[in-house]
Amino acid sequence: MTKVADEELRVEVTKRSPTAPSSLRRTKNVAPLKWAVRLTAVAVFFVAWQIYASGISPLLLVPPSAILAAAGHMIADGQLGTDTLLSLEAMVTGFGLALLISVPLGLVWARYRVVDWVIQPFVMAIFSTPLIALVPLYVLWFGFGFMAKVAIIGSFSFFPLLLNTYQGAISVDPMYRDVAKAFRATDRQTWRHVVLPSCIPYIAAGINISLGHALTGMIIAEFYTNASGLGGLVLNNADTFQTARMFVPIFVVMALGVLLMSSTRWLKRKIAPWAER
């Protein structure tokens, strides 16, 4: 323990000293080490799972090797691909609609006092309601198909986006507003040059949160509607006790989540590099 702490301290100190190139090399080596440790931990996890699951009923838990085999079958017969596309289609449509409506609405909300007065109680009420309670209503309205899924996914992703956009637009640094005023910006110019760019990091954060909610909405929608897509795969395979096949879509959703969130983080770094500190 002490040895590690010592080592880190030494690296920290010498990093600042230009006369110690040998320790600089050591600082660079931390990243590969970190990844080595990480990957080892993941490997240990799966090995332990493999060993543990081999001793119990395959109904309850299957070893990773069985999941891998099931994945191979499901890819080969095209089912995984079809259902993933089906899920993504609903997800992209629902999330896209939410994005298109919530961001402008958040801006209008921040811009006009009257809108704020009107919208506050509604947002508070709906935001405090577990949205899953509305799912049967959507089914009543839109049936069991694509439209119902879009509505569910859309409403799951709507509020984080709306609230973040609003928050961004009302928390513009007052100094920037002063600059705009001192340079005689019109109201419209202030919005274009100051308020909108200030919102970008907030909207990016909203997108990140909303994507998580959209994935949840996607699975819920597929459970409660016609049991298609990845959620349908989970449900149908669980119902028929095909535990290995049930795990495959779960891992796909997991991978989707990680992929989507890291790509929005990357996108945010690209378009709003100033907000990275």
Next chain:
Amino acid sequence: MDGDVSTEAGAAKPSRRGGVPAISCEGVTKRFGSELILDGVSLDLTKGSFTSLVGPSGCGKTTLLRIIAGLEQADSGDLITGDAKSSSPGVRPSLAVVFQQGSLFPWKSVRRNVAFGLELAGVDRGTIAERVDRTLEMVHLTGTAKKFPYQLSGGMQQRVGIARALALDPDILLMDEPFASVDAQTREELHDELLEIWERTRKSVLFVTHSIDEAIVLSDEVVVMGARPGRILRRFDIDLPRPRTEESARILPAFADLHHDIRQLLVSSTVDAFNA
């Protein structure tokens, strides 16, 4: 002309330096709630001269600058722009503000930050490009045009802030403690640079600071303000020879005398306020 210094109390002699006022405040009063921030402040900013406002925090010096800049409304009093004909509003604003550090738009490149006022005024692209280049050259930042503020040091950021104001070629430059948060060495460099720019452009400058040294080094006139309520205590003519540098001003005996007098005044006014 060799360091002939007058530290006479400035009884309200209009246009002391024989110039026309670029802007005049008369009886400006401002309250925040029940607190009297400015109590009937009258101030002439002489055209083409560098005036500093010095005073303890809470004396209303920044509030006065903000009122002149149009960022704050006075409760009573008048603002008279001296030379009305030189300022055709919109196209060529007669006023520009240099803010404290952190006022650059982080989402705009240096070039776009400097171009900000010109873009708002609807100046055509070609003129903007040419003006921005010229201004960046003036603050020795040619080559950083494509960088973003977060990639610059504090001192460089403040030079961009100065360039943003200068790009408008205003008659009056209002500077609100622009160097308060840069380190001492950078501040001295910025002083020299600002002195050089001022020699070249002869803008009417109102410079708010809490540093007596900074005020003396830069100014033709130092206006000392007292707090609670904010009011003008005295005005000092700074007749140190120009062109100046930080170094050339500081080594003069007159510098030390001025510093002493202003400091004495500030200390005694603070003690008075405390005893009152």
